[in-house]
Amino acid sequence: MMVDEGARVLLDRLVTGREEFVAQWTGRVGEELRGRLSTVELSRELGELYEAVVAGLSAGGLDGRGESFGEARSLLIELSRTRARQGFTPTETARSVFALKEVLEPALAADAEGARVYLQFARLLDDLGLLTTEAYVRTREEIISSQAEQLLELSTPVVKLWDGVVGVPLVGTLDSARTQVVMEKLLQTLVDSDSTHAIIDITGVATVDTQVAQHLLKTVVAARMMGAQCIISGIRPQIAQTIVALGIEFGDIPTNASLSDALRQALKEIAANAEDDVRGLL
Secondary structure: OOOOOOHHHHHHHHHHHHHHHHHHHHHHHHHHHOOOOOOOHHHHHHHHHHHHHHHHHHHHHHOOOOHHHHHHHHHHHHHHHHHHOOOOOHHHHHHHHHHHHHHHHHOOOOOOOHHHHHHHHHHHHHHHHHHHHHHHHHHHHHHHHHHHHHHHHOOOEEEEEEEEEEEEEEEEOOOOHHHHHHHHHHHHHHHHHOEEEEEEEEOOOOOOOOHHHHHHHHHHHHHHHHOOEEEEOOOOOOHHHHHHHOOOOOOOOOOOOOOHHHHHHHHHHHHHHHHHHHHHOO
């Protein structure tokens, strides 16, 4: 419990002026957010936060890091996460807390004792404001990471080209993270479609260096372990020259200049395998 007389005065004033302070706080924050949130929603959010801060003051004084402010911190973290998802800036989010200082200063800092307590309370609000920034940044990082994963998924489609043949059209840069996604999606599609051939088309890959070649080989090996034959298509003249100049060896992996040539080769192999199976039954 608070024992400081000035802190008790602060608490009394916050409780007595609750309606007026929350209304002014809501108005200031609403101006900062330029009407992008309704007054009703803002009043509810800030009213709950105001009550939590008052409860913290009543139970634990001016230590914003104490257990008594646990609910206030939880509400601020949730507010920050919501603001981040809604597209507000870190400054706009932190201002939702700092605006309360501007509202309370005229009413609380009218005398020396009030000014002293107000400064202590302002430091408390500063700590809570910093908490909103930290929570906002963490949420934005989570959002960016999630969006990056979604873009990675979209940029590595595995499509069924024919019965028994799937294709992986690659565009852009092939790095370790993307290779892992390609392998996972390719292997799963091979199982789901019961395909025996996979065509990895690199027409959209700007350059092929040793690292890219290693990533391609890893994908081919993974598919072969699932019993699928892999063909690499999209070997343009410039790519072919680079591969030769770097001494990159694809070994016994079939390569073709175009996707159509690769599909034709895959269908021929499927037909030949079918004929062999028929002969084996006779």
